Amino acid sequence: MGIRKLALVGALAVASMSAFYVSARAEDVKITVWSLDRDIQPAPNLIKDFNNLKTGITVEYRQIQFDDVVSEAMRAYSTGQAPDIIAVDNPEHALFSSRGAFLDLTDMISQSSVVKPANYYPGPLKSVMWKDRYFGIPKATNTIALYYNKDMFKAKGLDPAKPPQTWAELVDTARKLTDPAKNVYGITFSAKANEEGTFQFLPWAQMGGGGYDKINTPGAVKALQTWKTIIDEKLASRDTLTRSQWDSTGTFNSGNAAMAISGPWELDRMVKEAKFDWGVALLPLPEADAKRSSAMGDFNWAIFANSKHPKEAFKVLEYFVSQDSRMFKDFGQLPARSDLAIPPTGQPLKDAALKVFQEQLKFAQPRGPHPAWPKISKAIQDAIQAALSGQMSAQEALDQADKKIKAVLG
Amino acid sequence: MRRLLLSIRDGRGFDIGLVSVPLIFLFAMAGLPLIYNIVMSFQEVDMFSLGTFARPFVGFKNYITLFSQPETWPILGNTAIFVVASIAGQFTIGFALALFFWTGFPGSSWLRGLFLVSWVMPGLVVGAIWNWILSGDFGVLNFLLKESGLVAANIFWRSDPNFSLWAVVIANIWLGISFNMILLSVGLSAIPQDLYEAAELDGANVVQRFYTITLPMMRSSIGALVALGLIFTLQQFDLFAAITAGGPNNSSNVAQYWAWDLSFRQYDFAQGATISVIMIVFVMFASVVYVRSTRHEVRG
Numbered sequence: 110m111g112i113r114k115l116a117l118v119g120a121l122a123v124a125s126m127s128a129f130y131v132s133a134r135a136e137d138v139k140i141t142v143w144s145l146d147r148d149i150q151p152a153p154n155l156i157k158d159f160n161n162l163k164t165g166i167t168v169e170y171r172q173i174q175f176d177d178v179v180s181e182a183m184r185a186y187s188t189g190q191a192p193d194i195i196a197v198d199n200p201e202h203a204l205f206s207s208r209g210a211f212l213d214l215t216d217m218i219s220q221s222s223v224v225k226p227a228n229y230y231p232g233p234l235k236s237v238m239w240k241d242r243y244f245g246i247p248k249a250t251n252t253i254a255l256y257y258n259k260d261m262f263k264a265k266g267l268d269p270a271k272p273p274q275t276w277a278e279l280v281d282t283a284r285k286l287t288d289p290a291k292n293v294y295g296i297t298f299s300a301k302a303n304e305e306g307t308f309q310f311l312p313w314a315q316m317g318g319g320g321y322d323k324i325n326t327p328g329a330v331k332a333l334q335t336w337k338t339i340i341d342e343k344l345a346s347r348d349t350l351t352r353s354q355w356d357s358t359g360t361f362n363s364g365n366a367a368m369a370i371s372g373p374w375e376l377d378r379m380v381k382e383a384k385f386d387w388g389v390a391l392l393p394l395p396e397a398d399a400k401r402s403s404a405m406g407d408f409n410w411a412i413f414a415n416s417k418h419p420k421e422a423f424k425v426l427e428y429f430v431s432q433d434s435r436m437f438k439d440f441g442q443l444p445a446r447s448d449l450a451i452p453p454t455g456q457p458l459k460d461a462a463l464k465v466f467q468e469q470l471k472f473a474q475p476r477g478p479h480p481a482w483p484k485i486s487k488a489i490q491d492a493i494q495a496a497l498s499g500q501m502s503a504q505e506a507l508d509q510a511d512k513k514i515k516a517v518l519g
Numbered sequence: 520m521r522r523l524l525l526s527i528r529d530g531r532g533f534d535i536g537l538v539s540v541p542l543i544f545l546f547a548m549a550g551l552p553l554i555y556n557i558v559m560s561f562q563e564v565d566m567f568s569l570g571t572f573a574r575p576f577v578g579f580k581n582y583i584t585l586f587s588q589p590e591t592w593p594i595l596g597n598t599a600i601f602v603v604a605s606i607a608g609q610f611t612i613g614f615a616l617a618l619f620f621w622t623g624f625p626g627s628s629w630l631r632g633l634f635l636v637s638w639v640m641p642g643l644v645v646g647a648i649w650n651w652i653l654s655g656d657f658g659v660l661n662f663l664l665k666e667s668g669l670v671a672a673n674i675f676w677r678s679d680p681n682f683s684l685w686a687v688v689i690a691n692i693w694l695g696i697s698f699n700m701i702l703l704s705v706g707l708s709a710i711p712q713d714l715y716e717a718a719e720l721d722g723a724n725v726v727q728r729f730y731t732i733t734l735p736m737m738r739s740s741i742g743a744l745v746a747l748g749l750i751f752t753l754q755q756f757d758l759f760a761a762i763t764a765g766g767p768n769n770s771s772n773v774a775q776y777w778a779w780d781l782s783f784r785q786y787d788f789a790q791g792a793t794i795s796v797i798m799i800v801f802v803m804f805a806s807v808v809y810v811r812s813t814r815h816e817v818r819g
Contacts, residue, residue, distance in 0.1 A: 302765060302768070347679065487785055498680045
């Protein structure tokens with residue numbers, strides 16, 4: 110009798126629990142999103158707006174640190190606790206898609222009325238692709254261009270309306286602008302031994318007809334040789350080898366460098382800090398008629414392959430995409446789309462700069478995509494540093510990098 | 520049965536019980552990760568097999584690849600230079616300071632306490648500050664060197680391959696001096712004063728007293744300190760991350776930073792584990808020295 114009663118109670122408990130479960134499910138589908146966006150950046154705000162729409166999908170957000178994105182995601186994925194949606198840095202996208210960790214979105218995108226591949230810049234779009242299939246959607250994008258101090262141009266008798274167009278002109282202009290007595294270097298950039306160094310150098314190699322898979326072509330060697338000239342002739346600080354892009358551009362803002370190579374993330378600080386007239390120009394080319402190229406940064410959205418609600422997750426992504434036009438105005442980030450006009454901000458220097466960055470974005474190339482990108486990048490960083498520190502010639506350093514990269518590519 | 524119970528309450532069993540608690544703790548917290556690390560160095564590991572133990576064993580392949588890389592020996596050499604130079608600098612300056620404060624001038628005890636501030640600071644903060652001091656164009660160190668006429672042109676401490684490793688060594692010496700000084704001060708104050716009085720009566724001068732009394736009496740302190748110094752410098756990571764990031768071109772890269780870089784930046788966990796295993800061997804050696812030198816610590 111006792112046992113029977115107990116069994117009955119047990120059955121009841123199970124029944125009521127599953128009933129509760131079913132009713133909860135009927136109410137809302139829960140989607141989790143991980144990204145590195147802080148409270149003033151897009152993801153948490155877009156999610157708040159999305160949840161207010163009461164679409165039957167509730168989104169939960171978790172912020173992760175930049176350095177932890179890949180390792181956290183991997184750990185979560187291999188233990189079956191991955192989120193539905195994640196934002197991942199574009200050179201690392203291929204690592205996930207090549208191993209089947211990300212969901213193939215090609216079919217969903219082809220049926221979507223919101224996400225249209227034709228609307229995107231080719232560079233960001235290429236970074237979410239693996240074997241001609243889409244494994245994500247570009248979240249935002251950025252690139253690098255040449256900032257220059259117009260007041261210093263005038264002071265040295267240079268025309269501020271004519272920034273350097275070629276590498277030779279760039280070196281020449283830097284020579285004229287360098288003024289050791291006033292603690293002014295001609296130019297500043299970053300050749301740091303991390304992804305930033307690769308990010309800054311690769312566009313130069315690509316403009317010279319090279320690329321990560323052919324890093325020792327004559328054009329790429331000439332690019333590194335140009336960098337070496339700049340360092341050797343003290344047209345840029347030797348600390349370029351250990352300084353980040355943010356710190357390097359800081360010296361431009363304080364008037365200790367006359368030109369700087371960096372991205373649009375500098376704009377807000379520069380508007381505030383730079384007490385001089387400045388402008389932005391496209392990256393100089395090896396020759397006047399050479400093909401343009403530029404770096405491409407920022408994150409992509411992706412859905413994990415083991416998500417239980419891929420359809421709902423895609424709906425969330427569609428919402429994010431539909432809000433792309435707010436990206437710059439509200440969060441200061443550039444949408445990866447060429448079909449959206451960015452409204453003026455009322456800040457003339459910033460608006461002029463934006464036009465140049467948007468033009469430069471047309472030529473932005475992703476790093477890779479390749480699943481072993483960090484190893485390829487490391488080989489390039491080592492080559493840059495070996496050449497700039499004078500331990501090897503540009504040719505030797507890039508030959509060595511090419512050998513290492515060929516070993517990775519197989 | 521009764522005897523067993525009795526021994527647990529007060530006897531051998533009780534002793535074993537007491538010892539087993541820290542032993543189990545140590546095994547779970549340090550032993551298991553250590554074994555896991557060694558196992559990993561013989562396996563093929565990538566990000567997707569991190570969550571499982573069933574990974575293919577590859578024998579010594581990771582070790583062979585590691586030593587066939589051109590940067591391996593220079594990095595191990597850097598590690599040796601870093602450890603030896605750091606310990607030598609920390610110990611010499613720390614000992615000098617300890618002897619200085621031992622003279623007991625007014626205010627010496629609280630001044631000695633203040634020195635510990637450098638030891639309390641987090642490595643990343645120390646690194647960031649030294650990063651500014653050592654900066655090539657606007658660094659304080661370069662300013663001082665130039666104003667005093669010691670150098671003609673700025674030294675790019677962080678970016679010149681001839682100086683980058685030494686930049687980190689300087690910061691690390693600064694960081695470790697106070698710890699060395701405090702431990703040596705403790706050792707010094709444990710030497711009975713009457714030994715010195717007797718020696719003085721016998722006509723021994725200052726130098727003789729130092730070499731025949733101070734140094735021999737400090738033997739165990741010094742042994743322990745050098746062993747601890749070896750362990751602390753081998754785990755020094757923050758300063759590298761903050762000052763040079765191992766650059767330029769690995770000229771300031773050391774084993775501990777490289778292991779992290781391989782594991783968490785290049786996602787090559789097996790290689791990272793392999794380097795860690797090599798480092799474990801050295802730390803084991805230091806531990807043996809430490810244990811042996813502190814064994815005689817019980818003084819009358």
